[in-house]
Amino acid sequence: MTIDKADFQLQEEHCFDWLKPLGEVFCVFDQQDSGNISFGVEKDGQKYFVKYAGAKPIDFTGNPEEAMERLRKAVPVYESLAHPHVIMLLDHFSTKEGYVLVFEWFEGECLHSHWSFGGKAKYTNPLSPFYRFKKLSIEKRLKALDAIFAFHAYVEAQEYVAIDFYDGSILYDFENDEIKICDIDFYQKSPSVNDRGEHFWGAYRSKSPEEFQLGAPIDSITNVFNLGAIAFGLLGGEMDHSYAKWETSSGLYDVAIKAVEEDRQKRYATVKEFYHAWSLELEGKRMKITKKTERLT
CATH class of the missing domain: 1.10.510.10 (Transferase(Phosphotransferase) domain 1)
Incomplete structure (x- = not known):
């Protein structure tokens, strides 16, 4: 698949229309075995790191529903353990087919x-x-x-x-x-x-x-x-x-x-x-x- 400036692979087609309001995609991390796929997006000169569960990444052998549930459960963890040495969670929401966490971007x-x-x-x-x-x-x-x-x-x-x-x-x-x-x-x-x-x-x-x-x-x-x-x-x-x-x-x-x-x-x-x-x-x-x-x- 191709979104904006980034090419990536999945096991099957998936809808990412929900990404458009978040900004332009400039990179994708699609080789995780956790079931998540992550995007670097930029909007109005500000970059964000977007983590998503619901699709089937190329190296994922599990159930997308389980990956979505794990991502939902991660929200209170990031909120409870907010710290200067951890990337900051800014937003989270459900989509038609998955779940999204939006973080600050760190140039590391x-x-x-x-x-x-x-x-x-x-x-x-x-x-x-x-x-x-x-x-x-x-x-x-x-x-x-x-x-x-x-x-x-x-x-x-x-x-x-x-x-x-x-x-x-x-x-x-x-x-x-x-x-x-x-x-x-x-x-x-x-x-x-x-x-x-x-x-x-x-x-x-x-x-x-x-x-x-x-x-x-x-x-x-x-x-x-x-x-x-x-x-x-x-x-x-x-x-x-x-x-x-x-x-x-x-x-x-x-x-x-x-x-x-x-x-x-x-x-x-x-x-x-x-x-x-x-x-x-x-x-x-x-x-x-x-x-x-x-x-x-």
Whole structure:
């Protein structure tokens, strides 16, 4: 199909007349397996991100009705967890055949843009957002991680648990060095339970052991693992948790490695506790750098 300036694929024809009042379509994200298809639209010089469920995207094997229901349930999540580090929900409404969420547009690039840089290209292509992010200074990456951790401490404080958070949920604006989280649709009130077994939502490289076990608790301790895994993805060897692959201090490594313990009881008990330990180590690292600089001058 073609709408305005964008071409995309679906499994079958679908009516998108409801898009016209929202503006001109300039890009489409049509390769998601969630059942959603998303559009970048522009109206009167303002850009918006529009997420829609009701059609059958090319990589979707589920029921559009279920995708629509999930999108409806996401509305109170975005309203309850509104935060400076999350893209802002502006509007939502039903159409004849589906459901729509309208967000503010953020000029960031997805760190897991599998539609453009799939497989090894994510890690090796110099144009890949993930590759470029990994080439940023340690300080810039630590700042991005701090935003991620701060938001998830807020999620915990609101008595929610993060579900399906991985590097595909992270947008990074390389021009302004700003980060946003773009996808919290599956976040739920805490505690939650793994009701899908090994197919529970999330990326294999950042899921905790309980996110593969039917009936296992999904809670703050789970999220501690997820955040530790993200830290290894952005500062280390991703699923290789060895210190040899770690790019910053040993103190921060100790915090991260505790977070990704296979045994739940050996991890930090809460995201707040994990974030506090991380922040203390980070502050200590910066003080050492400051003192070293003072001695040199």
